[in-house]
Amino acid sequence: MNTVMEMQAAVNQNPLDITTRLVYADALEESGNWKASRRQRRFAQRLENPLTKKQIKQLAADLNLANGKRRERTLSLENCIQCARRALLDKNRWSYASGGTVANAYGYRSYQTVCVAAVRSNGKIRIGVAVTSGTKGSSPTTPVCGLAQNAPQTSLPPVGR
Numbered sequence: 001m002n003t004v005m006e007m008q009a010a011v012n013q014n015p016l017d018i019t020t021r022l023v024y025a026d027a028l029e030e031s032g033n034w035k036a037s038r039r040q041r042r043f044a045q046r047l048e049n050p051l052t053k054k055q056i057k058q059l060a061a062d063l064n065l066a067n068g069k070r071r072e073r074t075l076s077l078e079n080c081i082q083c084a085r086r087a088l089l090d091k092n093r094w095s096y097a098s099g100g101t102v103a104n105a106y107g108y109r110s111y112q113t114v115c116v117a118a119v120r121s122n123g124k125i126r127i128g129v130a131v132t133s134g135t136k137g138s139s140p141t142t143p144v145c146g147l148a149q150n151a152p153q154t155s156l157p158p159v160g161r
Helices: 002-013 018-030 034-048 053-067 077-089 142-149
Strands: 094-098 111-119 124-133 153-155
Touching (some): 018 034, 053 111, 053 124, 077 124
Antiparallel strands (some): 094 111, 111 124
């Protein structure tokens, strides 16, 4: 039982670590808790592949357009996949990632790429990327909300808490 508690603490410390979650599932199985073990294994699979291949392809194309020719304040595909993973774990079921902060002391127009992922009540992940102004007081999630209607979806079963 001590091993199970230690592994649970390790999973709580780093919930995005798939390997730790699978070792925790093994410890649960060895202790006879089959249901919890199966739930942890399914969740590890969702974390490993939160988006479908079609969704990743569309996201890559959207990122290419959003990042444009900028070299700074951009996002990578892995940043967006991590955003979807964090949305699965978040108690409010959403997450966002931005291409960094903008130090705009001279008042020049500056832009950054942002990504927003949300898990809907039916278990589908909605994800979108956009370019937002880096001006003071602008919300990094505002432009992405308009993309939600056109954002690709993937169907995931609701996460058991």
